[in-house]
Amino acid sequence: MKALHIKLGRDFKRLLAQALTIAVVVAIGVAGFVGMFAVHDSLLKARDHFYRDNHLADVFAQVKRAPRTLVPQLEAIEGVQSVKTEVAFDAQIDMDDTGPPVTGRFIGLDLMALHAGQTGLNRLTLTRGRWPEPGHTLEALVNDRFASARGLQPGDQVWAVLNGQRQAVHLVGTAVSPEYVFASQGGAPDDTRYGIWWIDHTRMAQAFDMEGAFNQVAFGLDPQASTDRVIHAVDALLHRYGSLGAYDRDQQLSAMIVRDELSQLQVMGTVLPAIFMAVAMFVLNVVINRQVTTQRSQIAALKALGYDNRAIAWHYLQLSLSIAGLGVLLGLLLSLWMGQAMLSLYDEVFRFNALAYQTPPWLIGGSILIASLAAAIGAWSAIRAIVQLSPAQAMQPPTPPVYRASWAERLGWGPHFSTAGLMVIRQLERRPWRAALTVSGMAMAVALQISGAFWLDTIHHIVDTQFRRVQTADVLVNFQRPVALDVVEDLRRLPGVMDAEVYRMEPVQVRLHGQQTHTVLMGLHPEARLLRLVDTWEGPVNLPAEGVVLSALLARELKASPGDEVQVAFRLWNQREVTLPVTAVVQTMFGKQLFMSLEAMNRSAGDGSGAADAALQVDATQLPAFWEAIKSAPAINAVFDKSASLAQFQANTARTMGIFSAILTLFAVAMAVGIMYNAARITLSERAWELASLRVLGMTRTEVSVLLLAELAILVLLALPLGALAGWGLAHGLMTLMASEAIDFPVVIHTATYANAWLIMLGAALVSALLVRRQIDQLDLIAVLKVRE
Numbered sequence: 207m208k209a210l211h212i213k214l215g216r217d218f219k220r221l222l223a224q225a226l227t228i229a230v231v232v233a234i235g236v237a238g239f240v241g242m243f244a245v246h247d248s249l250l251k252a253r254d255h256f257y258r259d260n261h262l263a264d265v266f267a268q269v270k271r272a273p274r275t276l277v278p279q280l281e282a283i284e285g286v287q288s289v290k291t292e293v294a295f296d297a298q299i300d301m302d303d304t305g306p307p308v309t310g311r312f313i314g315l316d317l318m319a320l321h322a323g324q325t326g327l328n329r330l331t332l333t334r335g336r337w338p339e340p341g342h343t344l345e346a347l348v349n350d351r352f353a354s355a356r357g358l359q360p361g362d363q364v365w366a367v368l369n370g371q372r373q374a375v376h377l378v379g380t381a382v383s384p385e386y387v388f389a390s391q392g393g394a395p396d397d398t399r400y401g402i403w404w405i406d407h408t409r410m411a412q413a414f415d416m417e418g419a420f421n422q423v424a425f426g427l428d429p430q431a432s433t434d435r436v437i438h439a440v441d442a443l444l445h446r447y448g449s450l451g452a453y454d455r456d457q458q459l460s461a462m463i464v465r466d467e468l469s470q471l472q473v474m475g476t477v478l479p480a481i482f483m484a485v486a487m488f489v490l491n492v493v494i495n496r497q498v499t500t501q502r503s504q505i506a507a508l509k510a511l512g513y514d515n516r517a518i519a520w521h522y523l524q525l526s527l528s529i530a531g532l533g534v535l536l537g538l539l540l541s542l543w544m545g546q547a548m549l550s551l552y553d554e555v556f557r558f559n560a561l562a563y564q565t566p567p568w569l570i571g572g573s574i575l576i577a578s579l580a581a582a583i584g585a586w587s588a589i590r591a592i593v594q595l596s597p598a599q600a601m602q603p604p605t606p607p608v609y610r611a612s613w614a615e616r617l618g619w620g621p622h623f624s625t626a627g628l629m630v631i632r633q634l635e636r637r638p639w640r641a642a643l644t645v646s647g648m649a650m651a652v653a654l655q656i657s658g659a660f661w662l663d664t665i666h667h668i669v670d671t672q673f674r675r676v677q678t679a680d681v682l683v684n685f686q687r688p689v690a691l692d693v694v695e696d697l698r699r700l701p702g703v704m705d706a707e708v709y710r711m712e713p714v715q716v717r718l719h720g721q722q723t724h725t726v727l728m729g730l731h732p733e734a735r736l737l738r739l740v741d742t743w744e745g746p747v748n749l750p751a752e753g754v755v756l757s758a759l760l761a762r763e764l765k766a767s768p769g770d771e772v773q774v775a776f777r778l779w780n781q782r783e784v785t786l787p788v789t790a791v792v793q794t795m796f797g798k799q800l801f802m803s804l805e806a807m808n809r810s811a812g813d814g815s816g817a818a819d820a821a822l823q824v825d826a827t828q829l830p831a832f833w834e835a836i837k838s839a840p841a842i843n844a845v846f847d848k849s850a851s852l853a854q855f856q857a858n859t860a861r862t863m864g865i866f867s868a869i870l871t872l873f874a875v876a877m878a879v880g881i882m883y884n885a886a887r888i889t890l891s892e893r894a895w896e897l898a899s900l901r902v903l904g905m906t907r908t909e910v911s912v913l914l915l916a917e918l919a920i921l922v923l924l925a926l927p928l929g930a931l932a933g934w935g936l937a938h939g940l941m942t943l944m945a946s947e948a949i950d951f952p953v954v955i956h957t958a959t960y961a962n963a964w965l966i967m968l969g970a971a972l973v974s975a976l977l978v979r980r981q982i983d984q985l986d987l988i989a990v991l992k993v994r995e
Contacts, residue, residue: 210513210521213504217497217525224887225529227880228489232533232580233540234873235482236573241541242475244565245548246468252558253464259559260329262384263290263424264455265433267440270448270778271419280423283439285431290327291420293410296391296684296844299375299401300365300837301356306681306829306847307837308356309391309400310366314407315347327424328385330404331559335360335379340406345378349389350557352401353380366403368413370686370840375403382557385424388460391844396854399847448778450713451724464556466946473943477936478870481654483580485647485877486533489884490584492640494526496888498588505592519589523582530581534574541565544869551862633889633917644885645925648967651878652929655963657936658870660955661863664941667954668795671742673852679707679736679821683836684844688816691804697820700835702828707736708817710804717773718764725760727774727800729807729817736821739801742793742952749803753789759950760798761791774800779813786810795950871966878970886918886978897982911982915975922971929967930960 218225256262280289293314298307317340319326330347338345348358358364362377386402411417423444427436433454440452455461498505508518542565549563634641685693689708697706710729715722730739732749739747739755749755754774756766766772766788775783786802808815824832836842890897897910937953945951 210508210517214521214524214528218528221493221497221525221529224493224884225532227883228486228493228529229533229536230876231482231486231489231880232530232577233536234876235479235486236534236537236577237540237544238482238873239475239479239541239576240538240565240569240573241545241548242471243569244541244545244563245552246471246475247566247569248545248549248561248563249468249471249552249556249558251564252556252561253468255560256387256558257384257461260331260384261325261327261426262455262461263327264427264431265425265436265440265452266422266455266458267425267444267452268422268450269420269444271416271421272423272444272447274418274420276443276447279443280425280440283425283436283443285428285436286425287428287431288327288426290424290426292422292424293407293414293416293420294422295369295414297369298367298837298843298845299403300367300372302364306833306850307845308398309844309846310348310403311389311400312366312368312403312405312410314410315404316407327426328383330381330383333380333382335377338378338404338406340408344373344375344405344409346375347379347381347404348377349386349402350380350382351397352389353377355397356401365837367837367840367843369415369843371413372840373413375405382559385458386460387556387558388463390459390463391846396851398854399851445781448781450777451715453724462946462948466944467552467555469946470944473940477940477943478654478657478873479576481650482873482877483576485650485881486530486577487580487584488643488647489881490526490529490581491587492643492888493529493884494522494585494588495591496891497525498522498591500891515592519592522588522592523585526581526585527578530577534577537573537577538565538570551865633893634920641921644881644921645928647881648878648922648925649929649932651874651881651970652926652963652967653932653936654877655871655874655966656930656933656955656959657940658867658874659959659962660933660937660953662867663956663959664951664954665859665863666956668951669852669856671740671795673848675746676740677737677821677848678823680824680826680848681822681832681836682737682846682848683820683822683842685818685820685841686843687841688814688818689841691815691817693817694820697822700822701831702825703822703832704825705736705823706820707731707734708804708820709734709737710807710817711819712807712811713777714800715775715777716760716764716800717775718766718770721764723760723763723798724777725798725800727754727776727802727807729802729804732803734821736823739792740794742795744793747790747792747801749801750789751803752806753787753802755790755792755801756788757794757797757799757801757950758791759794759947760800761788763798767791772800774810776811780811782810782812784810793950793952795952797948874963875966875970878967879974882918882922882971882974883977885921886914886974887981889917890914890978890981907982911979914978914982918971918975918978922967926964926967929963933960933963 274291277289277291280286295312296309297312299310300307315330315338317338320337332347333350334353335347338347352358358377358380360377360379364375364377366373366375381404383402389397389400389402391400411419423440425436425440427433437452437454441449444452456465505518509515542563545565546563549561553561683697688710691708694706694708697703709731712727712729713724714727715724730737730749732751739749741747747755754772756764756772761767764772768788768790770788771785772788773783774786775781792801802810804817805815836845893914897913900910900913901907934953934955937955941951941953
């Protein structure tokens with residue numbers, strides 16, 4: 207074995223404690239990079255296989271009512287390979303309990319084609335039970351997520367109000383669909399309140415008076431087809447039938463949610479590991495530089511014995527690479543556990559047919575390369591010093607630093623500090639760059655903790671805004687068809703209803719400055735209390751008597767500002783097109799929407815005074831009687847219960863965000879301990895002779911410890927406010943990178959989040975201080991004083 211190899215083993219053993227702390231920081235960076243990207247890669251492959259195997263459509267469109275005789279024209283569009291038309295409506299479902307009814311989307315299923323093996327687009331995969339059979343009994347499949355959330359089994363029976371008619375629905379099986387990986391009414395998916403039901407197409411068309419017609423259509427395209435041209439041709443054909451506007455797969459709600467989840471994984475797998483690798487690079491730089499400084503005489507001896515600069519430089523680079531290599535090994539093991547744990551959570555959410563965790567070779571190679579580069583960069587300054595060091599120069603002790611009065615003494619503040627305090631200030635001033643980098647590393651640990659915890663604050667703000675300020679109503683109901691405005695009097699007579707307000711939501715196309723988009727126009731009473739327009743930061747907004755208010759997301763897309771005039775084309779009923787002035791832009795959190803007063807909206811639409819939705823305030827003590835009355839109301843086809851949805855939302859987010867925040871907290875603590883322990887150990891090795899001399903002169907262990915640990919305390923106190931500022935910036939950066947087209951969440955960080963991050967950092971500092979204090983107590987005074995560097 208070569209002498210340098212023996213020395214490498216001894217050096218590594220001597221630095222074992224420091225090497226382990228650095229390796230843990232590297233391991234966390236590697237685990238985050240490999241684990242998150244491996245989960246992303248596994249999910250992406252499973253999604254693509256699921257979409258391909260089940261023939262997810264490329265283009266989708268909804269209409270009010272279109273004849274099936276239009277299908278040949280749709281099939282003749284250039285680039286269209288296949289067409290699938292369906293009848294789909296939302297309906298109220300009674301689960302035979304005393305709770306609120308749930309909403310189901312009922313979709314007609316061509317049973318003859320299904321049994322003949324002609325599945326076509328958006329193919330269903332049966333997970334339990336059997337396929338429905340035509341006949342007198344209305345049999346149905348339900349999406350697997352809803353069945354699991356509600357505890358439904360094949361053989362169960364529910365009651366559904368289909369176009370005003372209460373009918374028994376017999377569940378015969380569960381299925382998954384590529385079109386409904388996430389089932390949502392437009393907001394956050396809620397598997398306990400909203401499900402997808404497939405029944406015989408003939409029965410569906412009869413129930414909703416849609417024989418010979420359809421209201422939604424999907425298209426499969428040729429690989430070389432132009433999606434934009436197909437969408438334009440589809441819109442031209444369906445416009446007269448009340449088309450809501452065709453859109454591609456990227457805009458399909460379920461596919462968009464899946465895509466956003468995948469993009470968020472990429473962001474987290476890039477940003478957070480980069481922070482850890484940067485910190486590891488800095489700590490390695492300090493440790494290897496210190497190792498070279500303390501081994502000057504050994505380097506001189508090696509050069510005198512004939513070892514060239516390259517061999518000695520490679521030796522110290524090997525030391526750095528060994529530490530990084532240990533981190534990579536630990537990181538790959540940690541990534542396996544972390545990735546499989548994350549994938550099991552995603553498996554509960556996505557329900558793809560085949561989801562298996564795999565670590566692609568490029569991730570392993572990439573992690574080794576990134577860690578090696580970090581190690582090489584960290585050791586670079588030490589290697590450069592070795593090359594520049596001649597044997598004769600290396601045999602001499604390093605040039606002592608230039609001592610001078612500290613800034614406190616130069617400012618005349620010296621008398622206000624104790625001797626120990628001046629010693630600490632001089633030590634920090636002697637190595638300002640190291641102190642600055644140490645503070646920066648600690649600050650990033652605080653920022654990391656804040657970036658994991660702020661999501662809970664933001665979600666709390668979202669809940670407070672959406673469920674307590676925007677929607678003060680307890681229940682929202684949707685009618686089968688538009689009703690007169692005086693329906694509020696009938697609603698107020700329902701058991702427990704204390705107040706009721708109607709509102710209207712209408713699909714529209716908006717154009718401005720050559721830009722156009724399909725969105726929703728919402729009409730509210732100007733003085734509405736139960737459902738109102740609220741700016742995220744400014745509070746409730748009073749709707750003007752004329753004109754429209756745009757959400758910030760929509761205004762950004764259209765490049766609109768107050769004073770502009772937008773072209774609004776109503777897609778249903780009279781299909782009028784009007785020009786409306788933009789009166790304001792408000793910061794909302796969900797969707798690209800327009801808002802105006804209900805009266806002005808009805809005038810603009812030109813289809814009479816009506817509404818299709820209502821918000822209700824209900825006495826909680828009379829909810830059972832209220833729900834019974836709602837279930838007996840055939841005109842109501844969908845119900846939103848705020849309390850149940852809020853409870854489900856909070857349960858889901860508390861679990862997911864709680865786990866995420868806990869993991870980042872552990873990672874931040876590991877980073878903080880690694881930085882502070884190494885900083886203190888390096889300072890101890892540099893000042894061991896000085897501290898031992900002070901011990902011999904009569905200072906106690908506590909007094910000597912204060913000299914060293916006070917320096918650490920100052921660095922920690924400097925890092926806390928900088929970490930809070932960095933955490934604020936990191937939170938905004940993550941929110942910007944994770945932004946999507948449909949949401950515009952604010953960054954909210956409560957004071958308690960900053961305080962918790964500081965307390966955790968102080969706790970990590972205390973642990974590091976205790977570890978270093980133990981090293982101080984074990985100083986061998988005789989051995990230390992034998993040699994003076």
